Amino acid sequence: MLVKNIEQKIKINKAVSIVAILFAVIIVIAGFVMAYKMVEDSRKSLYVIDNGVPVLVKQTDELLNRPVEYKSQIELFHRLFFTLAPDDQYIKENVQKSLYLIDDSGKKEYTNLKEKGFYNQIISGNSIVTVRADSIKLDLPNKKFTYYGTQSINRKTTLIIRKLITEGNFEDMIRSPNNPHGVLLTNWRILDNTELFNKSKNY
Known part of the structure; x- marks a missing residue:
């Protein structure tokens, strides 16, 4: 009975660990994607000087x-x-x-x-x-x-x-x-x- 309980706990811990690892990987990938989009958006943002005043413009496709x-x-x-x-x-x-x-x-x-x-x-x-x-x-x-x-x-x-x-x-x-x-x-x-x-x- 004790052995069965230990095996169940090991399986539960293993499942929890796998889920936690997958969740962490998803978060890291999502972070990379968001960072890439932010960098791309920042590259499309340009400042144009209009009569000495900087104006933010967006670069279009x-x-x-x-x-x-x-x-x-x-x-x-x-x-x-x-x-x-x-x-x-x-x-x-x-x-x-x-x-x-x-x-x-x-x-x-x-x-x-x-x-x-x-x-x-x-x-x-x-x-x-x-x-x-x-x-x-x-x-x-x-x-x-x-x-x-x-x-x-x-x-x-x-x-x-x-x-x-x-x-x-x-x-x-x-x-x-x-x-x-x-x-x-x-x-x-x-x-x-x-x-x-x-x-x-x-x-």
């Missing part, structure tokens, strides 16, 4: 934010390429910045406009050209975009408004100071640049 970056790159390219002033150096600098964002199709369009005398007309006519994006449609599976915008040509005596519709493709590339979004526009072409209206200025 790159894939979730990628469509926004695609649209931003497309808008930036068109703004640089089509924002012109009657200054040859200003035009060259803006176009050069825009060409970092696009393949040879951008250079071909620049050469085409240059041969047609478009930039000389801007300079001789003392014109200011600006562009505004109305909408940008993305076809993510096919990596294709369509840009809808309005181009304004402000001359000394007239204001010309043109429709601007372009399309092309986009692909991911390594980020760089000249291409911070890491997006390269390809196969770009102008579909429609018809004049909407021509308004004379009254002085």
Whole structure:
């Protein structure tokens, strides 16, 4: 009888010990998991200085934010390429910045406009050209975009408004100071640049 009691106590102690060990292992694993998540969350927390004031921001998943970056790159390219002033150096600098964002199709369009005398007309006519994006449609599976915008040509005596519709493709590339979004526009072409209206200025 005494032997049976001792054997039962040993079995109970053994079971309790195993449960305690398993519980301790679970706690340790849970601690590691929580610590890892805390470290990952801390890495996503960044401080940005805004007018000398540190502001806490959260880093988002790159894939979730990628469509926004695609649209931003497309808008930036068109703004640089089509924002012109009657200054040859200003035009060259803006176009050069825009060409970092696009393949040879951008250079071909620049050469085409240059041969047609478009930039000389801007300079001789003392014109200011600006562009505004109305909408940008993305076809993510096919990596294709369509840009809808309005181009304004402000001359000394007239204001010309043109429709601007372009399309092309986009692909991911390594980020760089000249291409911070890491997006390269390809196969770009102008579909429609018809004049909407021509308004004379009254002085």
